[in-house]
Structures are given as C-alpha cells and as structure tokens.
Amino acid sequence: MPTDQALRLAQEADLDLVEVAPTARPPVCKLMDYGKFKYENAQKAREARRNQTNVVIKEMKLRPKIDGHDYETKKGHVVRFLAAGDKVKITIMFRGREQHRPELGFRLLQRLSEDVAELGFVESSPKQDGRNMVMVLGPHRKKAEAKNQLRVEKEKEMADRAAEEAEDKAERTAANAGRSTVAKERGRSENLDPEIEA
Known part of the structure; x- marks a missing residue:
C-alpha cells in the first residue's frame, strides 16, 4: 500500500x-x-x-578459635540473612600457626552448615583461599517469598496489636464508667447525710 x-x-x-x-x-x-x-x-x-530480585551476598567472618557465645551471635546473623532470602559468604580467617590447621576451619564451617540446614544449603563447599577458608550458603526460598512472608507476619502483628489496644481501651472505659457511678452514689449519700442529721 x-x-x-x-x-x-x-x-x-x-x-x-x-x-x-x-x-x-x-x-x-x-x-x-x-x-x-x-x-x-x-x-x-x-x-x-x-x-526482579537483586542477589545480595552478605559476608560473615569467623576465626577458628571462636568462643561459644560469639559463634551463637554470628550464627544468629547468618540465620537472619538466610531467612531474608540472601546468600551468605562465610569466611574463616587464619593467622600464624592456625594456617597449618585448616581442618579446624573446615569443622567449624561444617558445624555452621548443619546448624542452619533448615534455612539454607551449602552452595559452594569450603575452599582454602590463601589465609582464608570460604564457603557460600544459599537460602532455600527466594527473596520475594521471604519478603512476602515478612510482610504477612508484620501485618498480622499490627492487627493483633490493634486488637489488644481496642480491648485495653474498652476495659479502661468500663473502669472509668464504674468509677463515675461509684462517685455519683457517694455524692448522693453525702447529700443524704445532712438531711438525716436535720
């Protein structure tokens, strides 16, 4: 045409x-x-x-001779990152003579991966990289799913809080109404007392 x-x-x-x-x-x-x-x-x-989701890799650094409480704190951070749908890179830093004992770091990484197995999986197994040993953990669920679940939990929590506040307000109103009734009755009785005396 x-x-x-x-x-x-x-x-x-x-x-x-x-x-x-x-x-x-x-x-x-x-x-x-x-x-x-x-x-x-x-x-x-x-x-x-x-x-679209952006893949974020969080990093957690550990030492082979980490204390029990420090380990629990670091593990808590790893759990939080995995629950949010982020990948976590665990780095164990060796110093001095520790470099001749890489099995300590390997055991620590295995223990950590077993502790967080319900939230994530080992995406890349532990590898020695110079003075460091590195392992990457990936989450079982995607970031979008984690965000949706967090949003649902937050909305539920806010609804529960609003219900509690409404219940408290109703109780306070009922208590105030009871007090005012008692005060009125007391006022009436005080007004009646002078008449009885008269």
Missing part, C-alpha cells in the same frame, strides 16, 4: 501509522495508538523491574 494512502487511513481511524519492521521488504507498518502503546510498554517494564 502506498505511504500516502496508509497515512490517510490512519487519519480517518484517528490512529498513528507506526513502522514495525523497517528492514523487511516491503517495510511493515501498523495502525495503532502510539501513546497507548508506549504507556503499556512502560507499565510492563515497571512490572518486570518490580518482580
């Missing part, structure tokens, strides 16, 4: 003539509302960005 005839058709239909495939022989054009087309593409791109 000649270009001027296609343009006339587009004007009659109150649409735009958009070239879809310029390299084809002959070039392919389409009648469409170009503004609406651009808007829908922008919406699709925004939705795709919203559903």
Whole structure:
C-alpha cells in the first residue's frame, strides 16, 4: 500500500501509522495508538523491574578459635540473612600457626552448615583461599517469598496489636464508667447525710 494512502487511513481511524519492521521488504507498518502503546510498554517494564530480585551476598567472618557465645551471635546473623532470602559468604580467617590447621576451619564451617540446614544449603563447599577458608550458603526460598512472608507476619502483628489496644481501651472505659457511678452514689449519700442529721 502506498505511504500516502496508509497515512490517510490512519487519519480517518484517528490512529498513528507506526513502522514495525523497517528492514523487511516491503517495510511493515501498523495502525495503532502510539501513546497507548508506549504507556503499556512502560507499565510492563515497571512490572518486570518490580518482580526482579537483586542477589545480595552478605559476608560473615569467623576465626577458628571462636568462643561459644560469639559463634551463637554470628550464627544468629547468618540465620537472619538466610531467612531474608540472601546468600551468605562465610569466611574463616587464619593467622600464624592456625594456617597449618585448616581442618579446624573446615569443622567449624561444617558445624555452621548443619546448624542452619533448615534455612539454607551449602552452595559452594569450603575452599582454602590463601589465609582464608570460604564457603557460600544459599537460602532455600527466594527473596520475594521471604519478603512476602515478612510482610504477612508484620501485618498480622499490627492487627493483633490493634486488637489488644481496642480491648485495653474498652476495659479502661468500663473502669472509668464504674468509677463515675461509684462517685455519683457517694455524692448522693453525702447529700443524704445532712438531711438525716436535720
């Protein structure tokens, strides 16, 4: 179809003539509302960005001779990271003579991976890297799932808190009403006392 005839058709239909495939022989054009087309593409791109997850690797550093309480604290951080859907890189740093005992670090990493087995799995097994030994733990569930679950838990907690506050308010109102009734009765009895004396 000649270009001027296609343009006339587009004007009659109150649409735009958009070239879809310029390299084809002959070039392919389409009648469409170009503004609406651009808007829908922008919406699709925004939705795709919203559903996209960024892989974040958190790092936790340990020493082979770590104390029990310190180990529990570090393990708590690892649990929190895995629960949030992030990967965790565990690094054990060796110093001096510790470098000749890599089995200490290996045992510590195995213990940690067993302790957090319900939240994550060993993505890359422990490897010696110069003075350090490195292991990567991956979460069992994706970050989007973890975010949704955290949001649901937070909403439930807020609803519970609102219900408790409403209950407390009702109790305070009932208590205040009881006090005012007692005060009125006391006032009446005080008013009656002078009459009895008279």
